[in-house]
Amino acid sequence: MDKVKSYIEKNKDRFLNELFELLRIHSISAQSDHKPDMTRCAEWLAASLMKAGADHAEVLPTEGNPVVFAERIVDPKAKTVLVYGHYDVMPVDPVDEWRTSPFEPVVKDGRIWCRGADDDKGQLFMHAKAFEAMCATDSLPCNVKFLLEGEEEIGSPSLYKFCADNKKMLKADIILVSDTSMISMQIPSITCGLRGLTYMEVEVTGPNKDLHSGLFGGAVANPANVLARMVASLIDENGHVTIPGFYDDVRELTAAERKAFNKAPFNLTEYKALEIGDVEGEAGFTTIERTGIRPSLDVNGIWGGYIEEGHQDGDPVEGVGQDFDAAGSRTGFKKIAKLFEKHFKAIAPKSVKVKVKFLHGGMPYVAPTDMPAYKAAEKAIADTFGKTTAVLFGRLDSDHQRIRKYPGNQVPPDRIRPGGGRDPLAQRELRTRPVLQGGRNDSAVL
Numbered sequence: 001m002d003k004v005k006s007y008i009e010k011n012k013d014r015f016l017n018e019l020f021e022l023l024r025i026h027s028i029s030a031q032s033d034h035k036p037d038m039t040r041c042a043e044w045l046a047a048s049l050m051k052a053g054a055d056h057a058e059v060l061p062t063e064g065n066p067v068v069f070a071e072r073i074v075d076p077k078a079k080t081v082l083v084y085g086h087y088d089v090m091p092v093d094p095v096d097e098w099r100t101s102p103f104e105p106v107v108k109d110g111r112i113w114c115r116g117a118d119d120d121k122g123q124l125f126m127h128a129k130a131f132e133a134m135c136a137t138d139s140l141p142c143n144v145k146f147l148l149e150g151e152e153e154i155g156s157p158s159l160y161k162f163c164a165d166n167k168k169m170l171k172a173d174i175i176l177v178s179d180t181s182m183i184s185m186q187i188p189s190i191t192c193g194l195r196g197l198t199y200m201e202v203e204v205t206g207p208n209k210d211l212h213s214g215l216f217g218g219a220v221a222n223p224a225n226v227l228a229r230m231v232a233s234l235i236d237e238n239g240h241v242t243i244p245g246f247y248d249d250v251r252e253l254t255a256a257e258r259k260a261f262n263k264a265p266f267n268l269t270e271y272k273a274l275e276i277g278d279v280e281g282e283a284g285f286t287t288i289e290r291t292g293i294r295p296s297l298d299v300n301g302i303w304g305g306y307i308e309e310g311h312q313d314g315d316p317v318e319g320v321g322q323d324f325d326a327a328g329s330r331t332g333f334k335k336i337a338k339l340f341e342k343h344f345k346a347i348a349p350k351s352v353k354v355k356v357k358f359l360h361g362g363m364p365y366v367a368p369t370d371m372p373a374y375k376a377a378e379k380a381i382a383d384t385f386g387k388t389t390a391v392l393f394g395r396l397d398s399d400h401q402r403i404r405k406y407p408g409n410q411v412p413p414d415r416i417r418p419g420g421g422r423d424p425l426a427q428r429e430l431r432t433r434p435v436l437q438g439g440r441n442d443s444a445v446l
Helices: 002-023 032-052 121-136 159-165 223-232 255-261 268-274 287-292 333-346 372-385 425-429
Strands: 056-060 067-072 080-086 106-108 111-113 143-149 174-177 190-194 197-205 296-304 318-326 353-362 391-397 402-407 434-437
Touching: 002 032, 002 121, 032 056, 032 067, 032 121, 032 143, 080 121, 121 143, 174 372, 190 372, 197 223, 197 333, 223 296, 255 287, 333 353
Parallel strands: 080 143, 080 174, 174 434
Antiparallel strands: 056 067, 067 143, 106 111, 190 402, 190 434, 197 318, 197 353, 296 318, 391 402
């Protein structure tokens, strides 16, 4: 390990410059005009992995953006780690709200400010450079494969088929994922579960043309008004989602489990630093319960009518909303999508027409914490931070909907591990369990 650390220290400036090159590529998967950037980014990564020590690396086509695959086989009989990451990033709009240029890395207060520095180019680059350091010092103890996709930010629509078609190539003993976060630098933590999500789009349409509100307002349904009313009705005054069947598969914790769960580190005053007057949510639950063990429903975007500069006295033809639903611990996104569509159409007045479209979803998942790979990740974080990670229960990141393990005396995970209904990509297509790591000291994990 000393040789690895020495190599990293000797090459850290080069590593940083290479990371900046990667971050400057505008690999926005949601916008078709960045298609050339997606290919350029994939090719950059393949070349980088070859230089790092891979036996071979290639850019493979999919029905959407390309996948980067690379591998280093030290011994066919050795264990194999498959490192997952994604090189696509989210759109940067509105650009004028950025304090720095989105694709020009800036180091400030010990942090790199740039789109993708955190999600997920920074993490996948960390893996690549840990891999390089171990290859260069002849200290790689296992086989390593890389699977880097370019569609994670749009729901990974091409990844399922790619994995199903390439099971032999992707065969591994464990999948290592670092597209997560930690509670804080003082509380190292490992993500071991996801609530899952269902992403829907609804469209409410009224008359066959825009109408002047001074002549038709109050007589003809305004789709924007109706949409606002319908969306508002999805959550009642107690913060409870009103869609029938929404909570059917939610695992209810016992009083003892909830008591243990609420021992997790949480500071409401610091939480309010988001410049909110107060928190709100489902009645009867604390803030960390609302974001960790309860399902939620949120609007990600809503628009309708005239939205440009100035004003227009017209009732719009349509209103459109995108609703994000982070489902409960055992609820599949397909079931939630059907329940949402049925309910939303049922509450629509006859004065409008409603379309409901499923965009994408993700299955919930909880990783076992008793497998050797998890123990290795746990030890790596303990060695890095100098803290014993007696990880026994989870909480959830309010930004990313990810349950995380942290040090402390909490409820054993097998007490809350979900039963049936599990269908994560890694297990369904590859029959491999993932470790979701947000920490550092990657070479120690390998």
